[in-house]
Amino acid sequence: MERRAVKDFGSLPITESSMAMPETSARTRIQEKNISTILDAALEVFSGAGFRGATLDQIARAASLSKPNLLYYFKSKEAIHRALLSELLDTWLAPLRTLDSGGEPVEEIVRYVMRKLDMARELPRESRLFANEIVQGAPHILDIIEGPLKTLVDEKASLIRKWATEGRIAEVDPYHLIFSIWATTQHYADFDTQVRGILRPERDQHFDDAATFLTHLYRTALTPD
Amino acid sequence: MERRAVKDFGSLPITESSMAMPETSARTRIQEKNISTILDAALEVFSGAGFRGATLDQIARAASLSKPNLLYYFKSKEAIHRALLSELLDTWLAPLRTLDSGGEPVEEIVRYVMRKLDMARELPRESRLFANEIVQGAPHILDIIEGPLKTLVDEKASLIRKWATEGRIAEVDPYHLIFSIWATTQHYADFDTQVRGILRPERDQHFDDAATFLTHLYRTALTPD
DNA sequence: AGAGAGTTTGACCAATTGGTCAGGATCACG
DNA sequence: CGTGATCCTGACCAATTGGTCAAACTCTCT
Numbered sequence: 053m054e055r056r057a058v059k060d061f062g063s064l065p066i067t068e069s070s071m072a073m074p075e076t077s078a079r080t081r082i083q084e085k086n087i088s089t090i091l092d093a094a095l096e097v098f099s100g101a102g103f104r105g106a107t108l109d110q111i112a113r114a115a116s117l118s119k120p121n122l123l124y125y126f127k128s129k130e131a132i133h134r135a136l137l138s139e140l141l142d143t144w145l146a147p148l149r150t151l152d153s154g155g156e157p158v159e160e161i162v163r164y165v166m167r168k169l170d171m172a173r174e175l176p177r178e179s180r181l182f183a184n185e186i187v188q189g190a191p192h193i194l195d196i197i198e199g200p201l202k203t204l205v206d207e208k209a210s211l212i213r214k215w216a217t218e219g220r221i222a223e224v225d226p227y228h229l230i231f232s233i234w235a236t237t238q239h240y241a242d243f244d245t246q247v248r249g250i251l252r253p254e255r256d257q258h259f260d261d262a263a264t265f266l267t268h269l270y271r272t273a274l275t276p277d
Numbered sequence: 278m279e280r281r282a283v284k285d286f287g288s289l290p291i292t293e294s295s296m297a298m299p300e301t302s303a304r305t306r307i308q309e310k311n312i313s314t315i316l317d318a319a320l321e322v323f324s325g326a327g328f329r330g331a332t333l334d335q336i337a338r339a340a341s342l343s344k345p346n347l348l349y350y351f352k353s354k355e356a357i358h359r360a361l362l363s364e365l366l367d368t369w370l371a372p373l374r375t376l377d378s379g380g381e382p383v384e385e386i387v388r389y390v391m392r393k394l395d396m397a398r399e400l401p402r403e404s405r406l407f408a409n410e411i412v413q414g415a416p417h418i419l420d421i422i423e424g425p426l427k428t429l430v431d432e433k434a435s436l437i438r439k440w441a442t443e444g445r446i447a448e449v450d451p452y453h454l455i456f457s458i459w460a461t462t463q464h465y466a467d468f469d470t471q472v473r474g475i476l477r478p479e480r481d482q483h484f485d486d487a488a489t490f491l492t493h494l495y496r497t498a499l500t501p502d
Numbered sequence: 503a504g505a506g507a508g509t510t511t512g513a514c515c516a517a518t519t520g521g522t523c524a525g526g527a528t529c530a531c532g
Numbered sequence: 533c534g535t536g537a538t539c540c541t542g543a544c545c546a547a548t549t550g551g552t553c554a555a556a557c558t559c560t561c562t
Contacts, residue, residue: 082529082539101413105329108520120522121540129520183412183467187405188326190470197474205475222497227476228483228490235464236457242408243460245415249422250430251452258453265453272447273497307509307559333550345552346510354550 404466
């Protein structure tokens with residue numbers, strides 16, 4: 053039930069509101085611990101079964117808490133799910149935010165790819181949580197996709213397009229470049245079962261191979277003629 | 278409830294066994310029609326909600342049949358799901374099978390990418406069905422992944438590796454090349470909601486843009502120096 | 503037309519699921 | 533130490549879900 057150790061993708065702001073407790077003043081030590089335990093257990097279960105497929109009993113068992121006790125901290129199954137998603141969205145989009153106009157464009161993008169690949173390795177459950185959500189039509193975060201996410205992507209797409217018109221990278225569609233980066237990197241988390249079934253990798257060697265391949269793929273495709 | 282019109286990815290062999298009917302002799306006209314209707318409805322529901330998220334009532338409603346009538350044709354929810362998966366697996370892997378040693382290697386691979394992208398456009402429900410299954414650990418098809426699928430991929434990977442050693446394509450890891458092709462193309466089906474939320478495409482214009490981008494991506498990365 | 507196979511359904515069931523609630527246990531703090 | 537706030541639980545509930553079954557309906561073929 054340990055919170056997975058990770059490199060460091062920034063602190064995760066715990067920002068859920070829909071709790072069922074008195075909700076006065078600040079967090080108790082017990083609240084702090086239990087809420088964090090619940091969210092970790094929920095991540096484990098939701099990411100492996102989707103919203104509908106997950107049950108409160110499973111989450112309760114994974115958290116070693118009773119079901120009514122879960123509902124003491126979160127007023128419904130949906131509330132837990134919502135809290136998880138909003139807690140993780142910032143972490144998830146952080147790498148894209150750091151894509152900066154300073155530095156050499158091709159290397160900047162390759163660095164972004166590596167960062168995303170690292171996240172697929174370190175935070176596969178988070179990746180699968182979003183994958184489940186979006187494959188099923190993103191019923192809980194559609195507004196975020198069409199709002200803040202679209203804004204962020206539009207912004208970075210302009211930057212990439214500027215690089216292209218300046219001749220600093222090849223002429224490519226920035227949106228589809230971003231989509232392909234998301235797809236190729238998150239694939240190693242979301243389709244982990246398939247990748248492992250086919251490669252049968254020792255330790256996690258295949259992530260290094262993936263890094264080599266993706267570096268080649270994007271460097272050659274982005275380097276101006 | 279109409280079976281989606283598609284280009285032509287080969288006929289779909291209806292090969293489910295676990296039916297609940299008398300099962301003597303050949304199919305009745307009624308059986309033919311109802312089984313096909315049920316599978317189409319099930320595809321719609323399973324692909325949008327996953328196995329656990331789908332309910333027999335939803336499938337029954339989508340098929341305009343009563344729930345007990347579903348269970349007259351298939352003996353359980355699992356049986357429907359199994360029938361769907363095995364019916365679609367061949368279709369799904371057909372493009373990879375056609376990857377042939379004849380012809381110009383780079384163009385052969387680019388053609389494969391286009392074929393997969395076409396499938397993402399024409400058969401998004403099928404793509405999502407598999408995505409749901411694999412994201413959740415492939416509980417129903419793990420043996421197929423580790424068996425026939427692995428064999429097929431191993432085979433095609435050797436072919437690609439041969440091309441590389443012959444200097445006819447760039448030196449790339451063939452397995453990760455295949456994974457990246459799967460990822461980038463299926464992304465447009467599996468993450469359709471996200472893609473549309475960000476691009477807000479008119480008609481399906483974005484598929485053509487994706488084709489252009491992916492052609493560039495793989496052509497530059499695979500063309501030998 | 504009539505018989506038998508094939509098809510359909512309403513009523514029903516047990517298990518699971520999300521959620522409630524009254525009361526008891528425990529903690530923080532003066 | 534006591535008391536009020538916080539924390540926890542067993543028992544319970546209504547709705548949903550996968551699945552059964554006997555009876556009724558309909559099709560096909562002679």
